[in-house]
Amino acid sequence: MSDSKEKFLSDVFLTLREYISESSTSELVTKVSRPEKLKQLIPEIAPEGVSDEKLLSELRDILEHSVSTIHPLFVNQLFGGLDEAAWAGEVLSSLLNPTMATFEIAPAITVIEKRVVTELLDRMGFERGEGIMVTGGSNSNLLAMLCARTEYSPNIRLTGFGHNRFRVYASAEAHYSFDKAANITGIGTQNLVQVPANERGEMIPEELERILSADLKEGYVPIMVGATFGTTVMGAFDPVPKIARICERYKVWLHVDAAWGGGALFTNKHRHLVKGIQLADSVAFDAHKTMGTPLITSFFLTKHAGILRNANRGGGSEYLFHEYDNSDWDTGTYSLQCGRRADVLKFWLLWRAHGTQGLIRRTEHLFDLAQYATQEISTNPRFKLIHSNYLNVCFQVQPRDPLGDINSFTLKVRKALVREGRAMVNYAQRADGTIFFRLVFPNHRTEKVHVAQLLRIILETADRVDIV
Amino acid sequence: MSDSKEKFLSDVFLTLREYISESSTSELVTKVSRPEKLKQLIPEIAPEGVSDEKLLSELRDILEHSVSTIHPLFVNQLFGGLDEAAWAGEVLSSLLNPTMATFEIAPAITVIEKRVVTELLDRMGFERGEGIMVTGGSNSNLLAMLCARTEYSPNIRLTGFGHNRFRVYASAEAHYSFDKAANITGIGTQNLVQVPANERGEMIPEELERILSADLKEGYVPIMVGATFGTTVMGAFDPVPKIARICERYKVWLHVDAAWGGGALFTNKHRHLVKGIQLADSVAFDAHKTMGTPLITSFFLTKHAGILRNANRGGGSEYLFHEYDNSDWDTGTYSLQCGRRADVLKFWLLWRAHGTQGLIRRTEHLFDLAQYATQEISTNPRFKLIHSNYLNVCFQVQPRDPLGDINSFTLKVRKALVREGRAMVNYAQRADGTIFFRLVFPNHRTEKVHVAQLLRIILETADRVDIV
Numbered sequence: 015m016s017d018s019k020e021k022f023l024s025d026v027f028l029t030l031r032e033y034i035s036e037s038s039t040s041e042l043v044t045k046v047s048r049p050e051k052l053k054q055l056i057p058e059i060a061p062e063g064v065s066d067e068k069l070l071s072e073l074r075d076i077l078e079h080s081v082s083t084i085h086p087l088f089v090n091q092l093f094g095g096l097d098e099a100a101w102a103g104e105v106l107s108s109l110l111n112p113t114m115a116t117f118e119i120a121p122a123i124t125v126i127e128k129r130v131v132t133e134l135l136d137r138m139g140f141e142r143g144e145g146i147m148v149t150g151g152s153n154s155n156l157l158a159m160l161c162a163r164t165e166y167s168p169n170i171r172l173t174g175f176g177h178n179r180f181r182v183y184a185s186a187e188a189h190y191s192f193d194k195a196a197n198i199t200g201i202g203t204q205n206l207v208q209v210p211a212n213e214r215g216e217m218i219p220e221e222l223e224r225i226l227s228a229d230l231k232e233g234y235v236p237i238m239v240g241a242t243f244g245t246t247v248m249g250a251f252d253p254v255p256k257i258a259r260i261c262e263r264y265k266v267w268l269h270v271d272a273a274w275g276g277g278a279l280f281t282n283k284h285r286h287l288v289k290g291i292q293l294a295d296s297v298a299f300d301a302h303k304t305m306g307t308p309l310i311t312s313f314f315l316t317k318h319a320g321i322l323r324n325a326n327r328g329g330g331s332e333y334l335f336h337e338y339d340n341s342d343w344d345t346g347t348y349s350l351q352c353g354r355r356a357d358v359l360k361f362w363l364l365w366r367a368h369g370t371q372g373l374i375r376r377t378e379h380l381f382d383l384a385q386y387a388t389q390e391i392s393t394n395p396r397f398k399l400i401h402s403n404y405l406n407v408c409f410q411v412q413p414r415d416p417l418g419d420i421n422s423f424t425l426k427v428r429k430a431l432v433r434e435g436r437a438m439v440n441y442a443q444r445a446d447g448t449i450f451f452r453l454v455f456p457n458h459r460t461e462k463v464h465v466a467q468l469l470r471i472i473l474e475t476a477d478r479v480d481i482v
Numbered sequence: 483m484s485d486s487k488e489k490f491l492s493d494v495f496l497t498l499r500e501y502i503s504e505s506s507t508s509e510l511v512t513k514v515s516r517p518e519k520l521k522q523l524i525p526e527i528a529p530e531g532v533s534d535e536k537l538l539s540e541l542r543d544i545l546e547h548s549v550s551t552i553h554p555l556f557v558n559q560l561f562g563g564l565d566e567a568a569w570a571g572e573v574l575s576s577l578l579n580p581t582m583a584t585f586e587i588a589p590a591i592t593v594i595e596k597r598v599v600t601e602l603l604d605r606m607g608f609e610r611g612e613g614i615m616v617t618g619g620s621n622s623n624l625l626a627m628l629c630a631r632t633e634y635s636p637n638i639r640l641t642g643f644g645h646n647r648f649r650v651y652a653s654a655e656a657h658y659s660f661d662k663a664a665n666i667t668g669i670g671t672q673n674l675v676q677v678p679a680n681e682r683g684e685m686i687p688e689e690l691e692r693i694l695s696a697d698l699k700e701g702y703v704p705i706m707v708g709a710t711f712g713t714t715v716m717g718a719f720d721p722v723p724k725i726a727r728i729c730e731r732y733k734v735w736l737h738v739d740a741a742w743g744g745g746a747l748f749t750n751k752h753r754h755l756v757k758g759i760q761l762a763d764s765v766a767f768d769a770h771k772t773m774g775t776p777l778i779t780s781f782f783l784t785k786h787a788g789i790l791r792n793a794n795r796g797g798g799s800e801y802l803f804h805e806y807d808n809s810d811w812d813t814g815t816y817s818l819q820c821g822r823r824a825d826v827l828k829f830w831l832l833w834r835a836h837g838t839q840g841l842i843r844r845t846e847h848l849f850d851l852a853q854y855a856t857q858e859i860s861t862n863p864r865f866k867l868i869h870s871n872y873l874n875v876c877f878q879v880q881p882r883d884p885l886g887d888i889n890s891f892t893l894k895v896r897k898a899l900v901r902e903g904r905a906m907v908n909y910a911q912r913a914d915g916t917i918f919f920r921l922v923f924p925n926h927r928t929e930k931v932h933v934a935q936l937l938r939i940i941l942e943t944a945d946r947v948d949i950v
Binding site: 015019020022023024026027030031033034035038044046047048049052053055056057058059060061062063064066069072073075076077079080081083084090091093096098099101102104105106108109110111112113117118119120121122123124125126129130133149150151152153156160163170171172173174175176177180188189190191193194196197198199200201202203204205246247300302308309310325326327330331332333334336338339340343350351352353354355359363365366367368369370371372429432440441442443452 | 483487488490491492494495498499501502503506512514515516517520521523524525526527528529530531532534537540541543544545547548549551552558559561564566567569570572573574576577578579580581585586587588589590591592593594597598601617618619620621624628631638639640641642643644645648656657658659661662664665666667668669670671672673714715768770776777778780793794795798799800801802804806807808811818819820821822823827831833834835836837838839840897900908909910911920
């Protein structure tokens with residue numbers, strides 16, 4: 015590496031480390047710019063390149079016009095924060111830059127990925143099984159549907175669909191990726207049946223059984239139930255023990271989307287939330303949601319060893335997957351992808367750095383934050399608690415005029431919050447139309463003092479909006 | 483950030499920069515270890531964490547037991563090398579860690595992604611269109627099949643398949659991801675018809691027409707032809723202008739998998755290779771293959787504005803995709819993914835750093851390497867050139883005994899090469915059973931001197947293996 019490139023990289027790292035240091039005390043989570051302004055700020059692609067100094071200043075512009083997802087008051091999405099060990103793992107991965115297809119090309123990392131998969135299978139109580147890292151929770155839910163289809167009939171891989179009588183089931187509160195997967199797999203979104211949920215957002219098992227039984231009578235072929243641990247909006251956990259009994263009776267693949275709720279696997283106090291997870295045929299788990307790794311750190315885990323190769327395999331890959339001494343170790347044959355990043359390293363370094371007990375302490379801290387927020391919100395008459403479960407706290411702030419439209423008021427406050435940029439918290443809407451703030455706690459850098467600050471900012475903003 | 487974390491990150495960056503500096507002069511590309519040895523070396527997950535010093539030493543172990551894909555003699559896969567600006571972009575992306583779903587959460591980067599997509603559409607000669615970054619070339623080919631299915635009948639999204647009469651077409655040399663996509667989409671791999679290729683690995687258009695016509699008579703519904711620019715093994719470019727005319731006549735979606743061959747978009751001298759690309763309905767392009775960015779930097783581009791939202795959309799995503807001033811800028815509605823990394827930054831910084839002319843110079847350097855290797859191989863009687871096109875050079879080294887089995891000899895030499903670790907070059911097999919080395923030139927750090935060195939190493943290894 016030339017001296018000038020050495021200097022460039024040093025300057026980049028220095029800039030990024032300063033950004034990290036400042037992020038915890040910075041007043042702003044986001045500095046909103048309109049697309050038109052950004053289009054002016056961001057240079058056009060040019061025929062000739064720019065100097066390292068210019069490039070560095072452009073990199074600083076990007077930093078400035080981005081949301082600080084590592085800021086303690088970024089509680090907007092189901093991820094956030096920064097862990098130095100995890101980030102180091104991601105940076106290492108981007109430099110090593112292997113493709114996770116064969117052992118030959120990624121020896122140490124393949125061993126690490128297999129070890130992490132085994133650890134996760136163990137944590138879930140799967141005595142046997144296999145797993146693979148995927149490109150996100152959505153991809154995991156897609157893979158589950160493919161496995162279910164393969165399990166029902168391995169021939170579909172060859173022949174395609176002979177009919178459109180397949181049905182898959184998820185609660186009305188499940189993630190939209192089930193809808194996407196029903197589209198992608200050719201099952202059709204009309205054949206993704208929404209099972210009613212109760213007022214806590216949990217799938218009602220009796221409704222599932224009623225629907226399954228009616229569908230069977232009408233000649234449909236139920237192949238999968240997608241239960242959720244940790245729904246996106248309400249943080250609801252579907253009653254998997256009951257659902258599993260139904261799936262067993264009807265011989266239907268049970269997939270548990272624990273992308274968000276799987277965080278509870280890393281707790282002692284709240285472990286009861288994931289009760290029954292060992293009864294699932296497959297599980298989606300996103301370590302980047304509650305563990306503090308950068309995106310993407312997604313796992314698909316199944317107790318059916320062998321299914322992944324059947325569900326995923328493609329012919330004509332001999333150029334890549336050779337027969338050799340260690341070809342049993344090749345992970346590419348388990349994957350929907352060909353080129354695949356070494357996503358495991360960030361999670362591995364994080365886990366090594368903190369140990370299982372450290373991860374448990376960190377996760378229980380997130381629960382403490384949610385509990386604290388719930389308490390502060392319930393005891394303050396200016397707020398109205400809508401729902402609190404897991405790491406999700408849904409609430410409204412009351413306008414002064416009790417007869418005012420709460421939905422449009424919530425939207426006005428949220429808009430002002432984003433515009434002012436001091437905190438980022440998202441909103442959502444319930445099926446009955448109610449709009450509310452959805453506060454979530456995936457961010458390990460958030461402390462109670464930040465929660466208090468956040469609620470204060472929301473009240474101040476509400477007051478200001480209310481006057482206008 | 484605490485002082486100790488500051489120090490940890492400094493040490494990590496120092497270690498990585500040393501690794502980069504050493505990689506260009508290092509004697510070894512890979513230090514092979516058996517899985518059993520690695521299982522001993524790599525620690526188990528423990529209840530308690532480890533010190534930063536320990537973590538750093540474990541990180542060094544991972545570096546040591548990985549293949550150096552940035553080494554100039556890593557010419558094994560369709561990617562390799564290191565560009566400092568691109569790497570800085572990837573490191574930046576992992577720190578900013580947005581999800582590329584909404585403009586709100588990734589303002590500057592959304593503008594950058596849209597700009598890069600527009601630049602690529604322009605380079606391909608698409609006057610209108612849209613594009614999205616995907617999780618790899620395989621994902622791009624899957625998305626193409628979905629678009630083709632959606633274009634044929636938007637209703638399939640809702641109803642699923644009513645029959646299994648769909649057919650898709652690709653050459654016998656096409657990537658195995660077409661096979662996977664036929665499986666995933668429910669079309670079935672038996673309905674992915676292999677169109678014969680000529681001895682140069684190019685799809686024979688007359689064969690395509692013959693098959694399409696016969697399939698129509700038998701009641702099949704052809705929906706997509708997948709042509710390839712730059713096949714994996716032979717680097718062949720299918721004759722797209724002729725194929726496009728056929729597709730137009732039969733009203734079939736034409737997808738061009740230019741994941742590898744798209745590099746020729748960034749040349750002046752070799753631009754003729756991608757002739758007709760503007761006739762495609764969609765194109766897959768992987769910048770991480772020939773441009774020198776870390777994995778994954780994949781684009782799906784189509785001239786049919788609007789199709790991506792139709793092909794991808796899922797219901798129930800209102801919690802994420804709000805109606806707001808800038809919601810037109812949200813990219814998540816174009817994507818199969820929900821959480822999505824900011825993969826564009828590495829390509830953006832690379833492109834800014836070198837300018838379009840710089841990227842062209844770099845790509846033409848790769849062509850020069852391929853030409854040089856082809857010449858050295860053809861003029862040396864110890865080698866036998868099998869095929870050379872684009873950046874792929876396929877050849878054999880001759881055993882001393884001219885009656886010896888060339889296939890098993892090639893495998894023996896390759897095995898010794900990997901075991902000794904001084905160079906990494908892959909092998910492949912032709913349909914007629916011939917096994918040969920497949921030398922590829924995606925790596926910008928490779929120079930002619932390295933090519934000469936590589937060929938010398940292969941000859942030396944062959945001699946040693948021949949004696950044994």
